[in-house]
Amino acid sequence: xxxxxxxxxxxxxxxxxxxxxxxxxxxxxxxxxxxxxxxxxxxxxxxxxxxxxxxxxxxxxxxxxxxxxxxxxxxxxxxxxxxxxxxxxxxxxxxxxxxxxxxxxxxxxxxxxxxxxxxxxxxxxxxxxxxxxxxxxxxxxxxxxxxxxxxxxxxxxxxxxxxxxxxxxxxxxxxxxxxxxxxxxxxxxxxxxxxxxxxxxxxxxxxxxxxxxxxxxxxxxxxxxxxxxxxxxxxxxxxxxxxxxxxxxxxxxxxx
Numbered sequence: 001x002x003x004x005x006x007x008x009x010x011x012x013x014x015x016x017x018x019x020x021x022x023x024x025x026x027x028x029x030x031x032x033x034x035x036x037x038x039x040x041x042x043x044x045x046x047x048x049x050x051x052x053x054x055x056x057x058x059x060x061x062x063x064x065x066x067x068x069x070x071x072x073x074x075x076x077x078x079x080x081x082x083x084x085x086x087x088x089x090x091x092x093x094x095x096x097x098x099x100x101x102x103x104x105x106x107x108x109x110x111x112x113x114x115x116x117x118x119x120x121x122x123x124x125x126x127x128x129x130x131x132x133x134x135x136x137x138x139x140x141x142x143x144x145x146x147x148x149x150x151x152x153x154x155x156x157x158x159x160x161x162x163x164x165x166x167x168x169x170x171x172x173x174x175x176x177x178x179x180x181x182x183x184x185x186x187x188x189x190x191x192x193x194x195x196x197x198x199x200x201x202x203x204x205x206x207x208x209x210x211x212x213x214x215x216x217x218x219x220x221x222x223x224x225x226x227x228x229x230x231x232x233x234x235x236x237x238x239x240x241x242x243x244x245x246x247x248x249x250x251x252x253x254x255x256x
Contacts, residue, residue, distance in 0.1 A: 049140075139160065
């Protein structure tokens with residue numbers, strides 16, 4: 001009786017090892033890019049959420065305190081009184097806040113923050129009276145102060161709270177509170193720092209071009225969104241403005 005021997009097709013151990021090796025090399029090359037792209041998208045999502053919530057809070061406060069352009073915080077004896085009044089009446093009722101620090105402390109905001117070039121950004125100084133901070137239920141922290149002139153203030157948002165890297169343009173982004181009484185037109189409410197500048201000769205606000213925004217290449221620039229810009233200690237201040245200008249996207253030339 002003739003027996004038919006069936007030949008089985010299979011991979012040899014060497015072939016399996018070679019295939020696994022190729023997959024490993026491809027993964028090693030592509031994974032960092034995939035991770036970076038994911039981090040960029042998450043950053044944009046979180047930044048947009050913070051901007052939206054702060055803007056909505058300011059808009060909601062107008063129901064109780066009138067139009068934003070008429071707000072004035074100048075008539076307070078100290079910066080501490082001014083900030084506390086603003087927090088209790090304008091922010092707290094309109095945001096989900098889990099912790100408030102006045103003055104700002106390590107409980108709400110990291111003690112050390114840095115620019116894109118690794119320089120310590122001492123403007124975000126905890127324990128200074130008039131510099132307050134709070135932590136939101138959405139997970140981001142906010143460091144803020146109001147101008148003594150009563151014409152607005154600053155909001156610094158750390159998207160992941162006190163967690164590292166605590167770097168401008170990476171997880172810390174800057175917004176401004178505008179209610180200037182100057183005679184030229186501007187956007188009232190929350191705006192990104194670095195999206196415009198004041199031209200005193202023309203007596204108006206001027207919208208910046210993308211390159212001016214990115215490099216801080218305009219008169220009186222206090223920041224930029226690049227590592228190699230000429231503005232000392234301001235590397236990263238304009239990054240929220242750049243992301244918004246690019247349609248809420250982090251482009252290839254972003255200093256990631």
